[in-house]
Amino acid sequence: MKKITIRDIAKQAQVSISTVSFVINGKGEKMAISPAVIKKVQNVAQKLQYKPSMIASSLRTGKTRSIGLIVEDISNQFFADLARVIEDEAKNIDYRVFYCSTGDDNNRSEELIQSLLQANVEGFIITPTKNLEKTISHLLKLQKPVVLIDRYFANQKVSHVVMDNYEASHSAVKFLIGKGFRNIAVVNNKSGMVQMKLREKGYSDALKEEGIFNENHILHLDYQINEQNRTESIVHFFKENPMIDAVLFLANYLGLAGLQAFRRLNYKIPDDIAVISFDDHDSFKLHTPTISVIAQPIEEIAIKSIQLLMSQMTNFSDFKVEKVLKTGTLIVRESV
Template sequence: MNGKGAEKGISESSQTRILDHVKKISYMPNFSAQGLRTGKTKTICMMVEDIADPFFSSIARAMEEIAYMKGYKILYSSTENNTQKAKDLIQFYRRRQVDGYILAPPPGIEEDINELIDDNLAVVLFDRTLIGIEADNVLVDNFDISYKAVKHLIENGYRNIAMITLYSEQIQMTERERGYKEAVDEIKNTYFIKNIGFYDHPASNVQEIQRFIDLNNNIDAVFFTTNYLAEMGLEAIRNLKLRIPEDLGIVVFDDDKLFRLFSPTITAIAQPIGEISEHVIKLMLMLLSGKGVKKAKKSIVLPAILQIRESSRPKSD
C-alpha cells in the first residue's frame, strides 16, 4: 500500500488483490492519526497582508496549485500587517503542527520567526524580509525596477516626479523609495514624497493625496508604490480634474488586470507572480524533504517588468 511492494518481494497478484480491496472499501488513512504518529501534517501555512489583495490572491492561487500536486495543502491567513495578529497566527499554526511557514512578514515578528527556525521548522519568506533573520526568501528587485520606472518617466520628459508611498520601514518599501531617489538624483532635482498611513481611513487618504498634489502644482508625474495607493491617488487626480498624462504622468507599483483598459491605460510594474510562487514552493519542499535544512539560507531575487502604457507617454511640451 505504500508502493514498496516490488522491493519487498510481494507477488504481483497479491498486490493487485489487496489494492483492489482497498479501493472497494475506499479506505482512506486518518490524517490526525498520521499527524499524531509522524508529527507531519502535510500542511503549509501562508500568511500575507491581505488575501483579498490581487497580488496576494494571485500568489495564493499559484502556490495552491503547485503545492496540491505535491500532496500539500495550504492554509491562508491575512495578517493585516498587524504584529500581534501575526504572532497569534504563528502560535495557532504551531498548535496545528503545520509543516511549513510561508510568510510575507509584518514588522516586529523577528523573534517569533527565529523561534520557528530554531525549532527546525521550515520557513520561507517572500515579498519582504526582516533584519536579523536568516531564512530562505524570495524577493523582487524592488530597487532596480523602481529606479527603472522613474528613469522611464525622466526619459519621457517628466521632471518633477513625486512618490506617494506608505509610512513604512519594511524593506520592500524602502527599496522602492531608494530606486525613486537614485533616479531623481540623476537629474539633480528635489524629491517630492508623500507618506500615507496604512491604517488611515481611505477617504481621508484621498484628501491628503489631493492636497499634496494641489499644493505642489509643479509636479508633473507621480510614482505610486502600491496598488491601493494608486487607487486612492487616481480618485484624488479625478477630483482635481487633472488629465493623465498631460497634467500628470503616472506609474504604479503592481499591475492590475484592468489597468490596460483604463483611458488612458496605466503604466505599471508587474511582479512575476508565477515565478515567485514556484521559487517559494520549491524552497519550501526542499526544506520539508530535509535537504537544505542545515545549508546556508538562500535569497532569490527576481526581476519585475515595467508594463509601459499611455499614462507615462512622452511629454509633448
C-alpha cells in the same frame, strides 16, 4: 454523500480491515501481503474514491503534508495571485496550503503563527510584518522551515524570495525622466518595511543622479487609514504641489486611491499627470486610459519559494540559506 472508510474497502475487496490499512499506508509488502491483494485493494480504493483522513494520517506519521502561507492581505490582488500559484505548486507535490492575512498587524501575525504551529504545519511561507523578526527566529530554533516572500529582514539568516525593488523603482523613474518629466512625485506608506524603503530609495537616487530631486514631492501615508482618508490625503498633496507632472505609486492600493484622487481633481491622464504603479491590478488594465505598472514576477517568486521550502523540509540540518532577487517588469500602457 457517505464518507468512504477502510471498512467499506475491506468489504468490497473481501479482505480484512487490517489488510486494507497496511496497503493504504504503504506497508503491504512489508507485511507480506501478496502483490495481487495489494493491487486489488488499491483498485477498490480508487473505484470508491477513498480519501484518507488527514488528521488520522498526521497522528500516525507526525506529518500533515501542509504549509502555512501568511500574507499581508489576501484580498489584495498581488497576494491573491501569489497565493494561487503557491497553492498550485504545493498541490503538485501533494501538499495543502493554509493561508491567512495579517493586515500588517504584528500581534495578528504572531497569533496566526501560533495557530499554524498547533495545526502542525510542516513549513511556513511568510510575508513578515515589521516586528516579526524574533518570532521568525523562534520558528527556526524549533527547526520549522521558513521562507520569506515580498519582504525580509536584512540581518536575519533566513531564505527569502523578493523582487529587486530598488532596481524596479530606479528604472521606472529613469523611464519617466527619459520621457521628459522633471517634477516626479512618489507616494509611499509609513510601514518602514524594507521593500518600501528600497522602492523609495530607487526613486530618490534616480532623481538625484539627474539633479532634480525634491523632497517635497514625497508623500507618506499611514498604512492603516481607510480608503477615503487615503484618497483625501492624495488630493490635498497634489493641490499643494500643482507643478508635479508624474507620479510613482509604490503599491497598487496606493495607485487605486491615486486614480480616485485624480478623478476628483479632474486630472486627465497622461495630459495633466503621468502615472506608474507597483503591482499590477485588473482595474489598471480596465481603466481609461490603461495604467502603466511595475509587475512583480509572481510565478517565479511562488515557484522558487516552494523549492526553497522543500529543500528545508527534506534536509533542515544541511540546507543553505538563499536570498533570491527576481527582476520586475515595467509594463508601459497609456498612462505615460
